[in-house]
Amino acid sequence: MPPRISNEAERDLVETARRVLPAGTFGNVPHEVVIARGEGGRVWDVSGNQYVDYLLGSGPMLIGHAHPEVTAAVQEQLGKGTTFFANNEHGIRLAAAIVDAVPCAEKVRFVSSGSEADLYAMRLARAYKKRDKILKFEGGYHGMSDYGLMSLAPRRSSNFPRPIPDSAGIPKSLQDEVLVAPFNDLDTVASLVREHRQELAAIIVEPLQRLIPPKPGFLEGLRKLTTENGLLLIFDEVVTGFRFAYGGAQEYYGVVPDICTLGKVIGGGFPLAAIAGRADVMAHFDKGAVAEDDYLMQVGTLSGNPIAAVAGLKSLKILKRPGAYERIFHNGRTLMAGYRDILADAGVHARVTGDAPMFDIVFTEREVTDYRSMMGDQDAMKRCNGLLRERGILKGESKYYVSLAHTDEDVRFTLDAFASAIGELARMRAA
Ligand SMILES: Cc1ncc(COP(=O)(O)O)c(C=O)c1O
Incomplete structure (x- = not known):
């Protein structure tokens, strides 16, 4: 998988952000991706890289961007x-x-x-x-x-x-x-x-x-x-x-x-x-x-x-239109089930938690029932998110927000990206 491209315009913006913003960010997500536009369930950064977007503006864009x-x-x-x-x-x-x-x-x-x-x-x-x-x-x-x-x-x-x-x-x-x-x-x-x-x-x-x-x-x-x-x-x-x-x-x-x-x-x-x-x-x-x-x-x-x-x-x-929530739940359930299968196949101990409209994995073998059991292996989480970003998946530190606008193709793409990221993570851990 080729590394994401970062062009001069984006590098310039990141540099300006570092100069004028504490920690170089708005205080929300830490990574150095500057988003230029969004449409439906996808966003594009200033360098032109495309992502299936599970950040969804931290949740508001349930029906997708620029509807x-x-x-x-x-x-x-x-x-x-x-x-x-x-x-x-x-x-x-x-x-x-x-x-x-x-x-x-x-x-x-x-x-x-x-x-x-x-x-x-x-x-x-x-x-x-x-x-x-x-x-x-x-x-x-x-x-x-x-x-x-x-x-x-x-x-x-x-x-x-x-x-x-x-x-x-x-x-x-x-x-x-x-x-x-x-x-x-x-x-x-x-x-x-x-x-x-x-x-x-x-x-x-x-x-x-x-x-x-x-x-x-x-x-x-x-x-x-x-x-x-x-x-x-x-x-x-x-x-x-x-x-x-x-x-x-x-x-x-x-x-x-x-x-x-x-x-x-x-x-x-x-x-x-x-x-x-x-x-x-x-x-x-x-x-x-x-x-x-x-x-x-x-x-x-x-x-x-x-x-x-x-x-x-x-x-x-x-x-409120017929089928809207069925679609959101279908997307979320397909992703959650796919993630469980991929983790099991790779022999990686992690739990898929949440519910269809929003979920994530936690690198833990314990049942997730409260804040302390939700902690998991934070380093593995960070690495996994980085690997996913390189593979065209944008998400928050610990949540996938599922959208009505995500298509079957987006879901398939995400499952492929996750399988590849988890494979790489397993190799990194074994090394
Ligand atoms: C459950 C919950 N309550 C309150 C807030 C705060 O909302 P805002 O970021 O709009 O201030 C958030 C933000 O993510 C939240 O997740």
């Missing part, structure tokens, strides 16, 4: 103005589409990123319950706020429920406000809830945490525990919303939270996210509906931006 219907809708709105701060038709219609689709959503508040949505969802729970503590799961991703960064990706293990902040600059006092439990461990959650029920406002959880599926009964158990002990249940559906089903993971797993957060898909590739939930809880965003001290101030310059909203609305319309 002609989304592009046309955005272009039409571009000529009419790009942001107003005031209510606009597309934003209102998108909120209505979310209320129609998502089981817990009686009211919707728009923000610009998933991080913001999670920050406000946790604040909303604290305002509603008038308690300060939040329980989250080790390795659970809830954005970049001070609360969200507690034990998101700890490099060392601490004793539950004490969190470890994953960033410099987080006030030490906040470690007392977040309790951390292992994902899929209902007994630990139950004992923490019993012990802290007077201080806890909510449990926040990714219904499928990163790539770790919930064990049967886990989400149902969280729902029961929160209801019985008077806490709110928040589903972070920034990733799973409109991806696992049109009604998100809450429809897919049949467990309805009090609040959920949405992002990625609902913005159609533009900055838009949302907090959605029960009307009595969401009332805290309404000055006229609650006592003065209970009001939760929330204002954002770009909230409900009409370009993002029309792109999101069009994306949802495309996802």
Whole structure:
């Protein structure tokens, strides 16, 4: 397999990026590929190399890049103005589409990123319950706020429920406000809830945490525990919303939270996210509906931006068409099954984990049930991703996002590339 070409224009851009950006990146993916364009399930870098794209912009491009219907809708709105701060038709219609689709959503508040949505969802729970503590799961991703960064990706293990902040600059006092439990461990959650029920406002959880599926009964158990002990249940559906089903993971797993957060898909590739939930809880965003001290101030310059909203609305319309989710799940299941066969044939010990709309391999022999069992051999992972990139597959460090736009040919190409990469990796390990 020839190495990927890197032309002068791309090398120049990489050099400029190194000069003007910390670590030479936007803070997201580390590799030195500068993307020039995307179409459907593929992207091209500035040097002209083509990739089957499983990064998908970190998830928003579920229906594929530059979908002609989304592009046309955005272009039409571009000529009419790009942001107003005031209510606009597309934003209102998108909120209505979310209320129609998502089981817990009686009211919707728009923000610009998933991080913001999670920050406000946790604040909303604290305002509603008038308690300060939040329980989250080790390795659970809830954005970049001070609360969200507690034990998101700890490099060392601490004793539950004490969190470890994953960033410099987080006030030490906040470690007392977040309790951390292992994902899929209902007994630990139950004992923490019993012990802290007077201080806890909510449990926040990714219904499928990163790539770790919930064990049967886990989400149902969280729902029961929160209801019985008077806490709110928040589903972070920034990733799973409109991806696992049109009604998100809450429809897919049949467990309805009090609040959920949405992002990625609902913005159609533009900055838009949302907090959605029960009307009595969401009332805290309404000055006229609650006592003065209970009001939760929330204002954002770009909230409900009409370009993002029309792109999101069009994306949802495309996802609602017959066969859309069947196609996404078909692609994902074919890839996951193919990967398992390839790993078994090569005698490489790795697990394929996740679910059809998003999955990856973990170089481990253990069952993957929580953050600690998900760690695996990180060096092997990095090497494998690099080998795949050389073979025309673009993905994040630890996730394949599957697209409606991926074709059978893309899937076949990916399986061939993976077989070749795993063969090479096995040879490197044997050497
Ligand atoms: C589950 C989850 N929640 C929240 C976020 C934060 O979203 P954003 O990057 O839009 O701030 C992410 C981002 O990947 C996520 O995966």
